[in-house]
Each structure stands twice: as structure tokens, then as C-alpha cells.
Amino acid sequence: MLFLRRCALAGAALVLALAAVPARAVVEIPDDCKTSGFALGCQAWSWNHFTVMEAIEKTAEVGGKVIEFYPGQRLRKDQPAVTFSHNSPDAVIDQVKEQLKKYNIRAVNYGVVGLPNNEAECRKVFEFAKKMGLRSVTSEPDAAAMDIIEKLVKEFDICMAIHDHPKRDNDPNYKFWDPNYVLSLVKDRDKRMGSCADTGHWVRSGVKPIEALKILEGRVISSHLKDLNEFGPNAHDVPFGSGVSDVKAILDELKRQKFQGNISIEYEYHQENPLPEIKKCVEYVQEYGK
Numbered sequence: 642m643l644f645l646r647r648c649a650l651a652g653a654a655l656v657l658a659l660a661a662v663p664a665r666a667v668v669e670i671p672d673d674c675k676t677s678g679f680a681l682g683c684q685a686w687s688w689n690h691f692t693v694m695e696a697i698e699k700t701a702e703v704g705g706k707v708i709e710f711y712p713g714q715r716l717r718k719d720q721p722a723v724t725f726s727h728n729s730p731d732a733v734i735d736q737v738k739e740q741l742k743k744y745n746i747r748a749v750n751y752g753v754v755g756l757p758n759n760e761a762e763c764r765k766v767f768e769f770a771k772k773m774g775l776r777s778v779t780s781e782p783d784a785a786a787m788d789i790i791e792k793l794v795k796e797f798d799i800c801m802a803i804h805d806h807p808k809r810d811n812d813p814n815y816k817f818w819d820p821n822y823v824l825s826l827v828k829d830r831d832k833r834m835g836s837c838a839d840t841g842h843w844v845r846s847g848v849k850p851i852e853a854l855k856i857l858e859g860r861v862i863s864s865h866l867k868d869l870n871e872f873g874p875n876a877h878d879v880p881f882g883s884g885v886s887d888v889k890a891i892l893d894e895l896k897r898q899k900f901q902g903n904i905s906i907e908y909e910y911h912q913e914n915p916l917p918e919i920k921k922c923v924e925y926v927q928e929y930g931k
Contacts, residue, residue, distance in 0.1 A: 670776060670903060674706045674747045676923070677930025678896065682707035682746065684865055684905035685714055687919060690912050692717050693725045694740050699916060701744040704923040708741075709750035709779070709863075709905040727754065727769035734772060749903045750863055752779025752837070753804045758786040760793075767797045777862050777902065779804050779837040781817050787826060787834075794833045802837035802862035802902075803827065807874060808846035818846040820853040827860055835860030841867025841907070844886055845874050851887065854894045863902040866891065867909075868922075878910040880918050881925035892929055 670680040682705035688696035693710070694717045700708050712726035716733060725737060741748055751770055756763050756778075763786065770778050777800035782790055790801050803826060808818040816822040820836065820843075827834040836857045840850040844867070854861060868884035869876035881888045895904075906922050908915045 669901065670707065670747070670749055674749075676704070676706060677892075677926050679892070679900075679926060680707045680747075680749060680903040681705060681923065681926050682709070682749070682903065682905060683919065684709045684711065684907035686711050687906060687908040687912070687915055689714065693737055694718075697737075697740045697744050697746050701746055703916060703920040704927070705746070705906070707747045707749045707903050707905075709752070709903060710737075710748060710773075711752060712754050727751070727766045729769075731772075734769075738773075748773050749775055750777045750779055750802075750837075750905065751775055752802070754778060754780055756780040756782035756786055756790055756801070758783045758789065760789045763789050763793055767793045767799055770799050771797050776800060777802050777837075779863065781806070784826060787830065791830050791834060794831050798833075800833040800835070800862045800902075802835055804837040804865070805839050805842050805846075807842045818842065818848065820848065820856040824857055824860060832859075833862070835862040837863045837865060839865040839867070839907070840886055840891055841865065841869050841876070841878065841909075844869045844872055845876055847872060850891050851894055854891065854898070858898055861895070861898060861900055861902065864895070864900075864904045865907040866904045866922075867907060878908050878918070880921035888925065889929065892926070 674680050683700040685696040685708060688699055692715045697708060713724050716723040716725050754766055766778055779802045781804050794801050803823045805817045809815045823836050838854060838861050843850050843853050868879050868881045868886040868888050870879050870884050872885055906919055908919050
């Protein structure tokens with residue numbers, strides 16, 4: 642009788658212990674990939690006038706430690722017809738992995754990529770992300786696909802971050818610019834679903850980045866960090882600390898939120914040769930940590 646009672650108590654304790662176990666944590670980016678506490682690098686779109694191989698090399702040259710790829714970039718100069726995406730064969734993926742290893746750059750994210758209301762198509766993206774060892778994928782997904790996306794996030798243990806482009810006056814159905822709308826899509830879902838905080842596009846939409854980050858607290862998966870010369874739709878990128886975005890306050894807020902994702906410098910100005918200005922952005926974050 643005593644034995645049965647002890648078994649019952651042990652079983653109850655086990656149930657309580659299992660109930661206390663949190664959902665699986667998101668993939669962590671190693672500390673050696675961080676600058677001033679942030680996993681800082683480039684969104685490969687900054688180098689869209691160049692190839693994937695050059696984007697990796699140039700990210701290393703400016704002092705970045707991580708990279709976020711986008712679908713469709715040309716692979717290399719000597720293979721001009723070959724592009725890199727979630728549809729790439731293993732032979733192409735292996736070339737990219739070799740280049741990452743050569744320059745000691747870690748791939749952490751991929752996007753902006755479509756996630757339609759089609760599990761087979763979404764699955765291709767997550768399978769690619771797993772193969773590349775990514776932490777997250779960035780998307781402006783079909784809102785009807787959120788159940789599918791949540792299923793895949795759990796299955797692959799990979800985050801999904803909703804990106805924001807600027808507000809569209811001629812398209813009131815486009816809502817991703819609004820942090821409240823992004824929050825409404827993820828707030829009752831897996832914690833690995835959240836926002837890719839594109840601070841520049843918020844500024845172009847008249848949204849203050851600090852206010853948006855506070856709205857999305859606990860759901861900021863990654864960031865496309867930009868500093869712009871002015872508030873408004875025609876603003877352009879400038880080196881961190883020289884514009885109106887208040888990059889220091891953004892970094893302070895991310896630090897306060899214990900942000901663990903990647904910061905991608907996405908520089909969309911002077912793209913024929915953005916390296917000097919991107920390097921200044923990296924140096925700003927390096928100085929921030931001193």
C-alpha cells in the first residue's frame with residue numbers, strides 16, 4: 642500500500658514537472674557571432690548588385706559576423722545563370738556553405754520569402770532553413786497560412802519573423818507596416834513567431850521605431866536595422882547615428898528586451914558601392930558596446 646502511495650506521489654510530481662517545462666527554446670546564436678552583444682551582420686540585399694559569394698566576402702570585410710540571405714541572388718560571377726534560394730540543389734547550397742566557412746560568417750536568416758497558404762510550398766522554405774542551419778525565416782506571409790506556419794515552426798524549431806515594408810497609400814489592404822497588426826497575427830501563437838523589425842520602413846511609414854518595438858515586446862525575432870535621413874516615404878539610408886531613427890535608443894530598447902535574434906544591416910542607398918557606409922554602421926555598433 643505504501644509502495645502504491647509513493648508511486649502515485651512520484652507520478653503526480655512528474656506531471657507537475659512536465660507541466661512546468663517551457664516550450665522548446667529557439668535556436669541560439671553563439672556569442673562569438675555577436676558584436677556588442679548583438680548578432681550583427683548584413684542582409685544580403687545590401688549587396689544585391691553583387692553575387693552571394695561576394696555578399697559573404699563583403700559582410701566579413703565590413704566586420705559583420707552573420708548574414709541573412711534573400712531568394713534569387715546570383716550565386717557567383719562565373720555562374721551568372723545560377724541563383725540561390727530555397728529551391729537550390731544541394732550542390733549550390735554546399736558552395737555557399739563553403740564560402741561561409743572560408744570567411745567565418747554564420748548564416749542565421751532567410752527572406753523576405755513568401756509563405757503562401759500551401760503547406761508543400763512553405764515546407765520547402767523550412768527544409769532549406771534547416772539544411773542551412775538558420776535560426777529564422779523572414780516573410781510577409783499569407784495571413785490565412787498562419788496555422789500551417791505555426792505547425793512548421795514547431796516541427797522544425799525555426800522561427801518565423803513577419804517583415805514590414807512601408808505603408809501603401811494606394812493599398813489599404815497592406816497592413817504589415819503596422820506593428821499592432823503584426824502582433825495580432827502572432828500574439829496567441831508559438832513564441833517562435835514574431836516580427837522582423839524593419840526600422841527604416843517604420844520610419845518611412847511615419848512609425849517611431851521605439852514605439853513599435855515596445856508594442857512588439859517579446860515578439861521581436863530579428864531586425865533589419867536602418868537609419869534614415871528623414872521621416873517620410875522618400876527617406877534614404879545613412880550611416881547609423883547620423884539620421885533620425887535614433888539607433889542608440891533602438892539598441893537600448895532591444896537590449897532591455899533581452900533580444901536574442903540577428904540584426905541585419907540592410908543598406909538600400911548607393912548600392913553600387915555601399916561598403917564604406919555599411920562599415921560605418923558596423924563601427925557604430927562596435928562603439929556602442931564600449
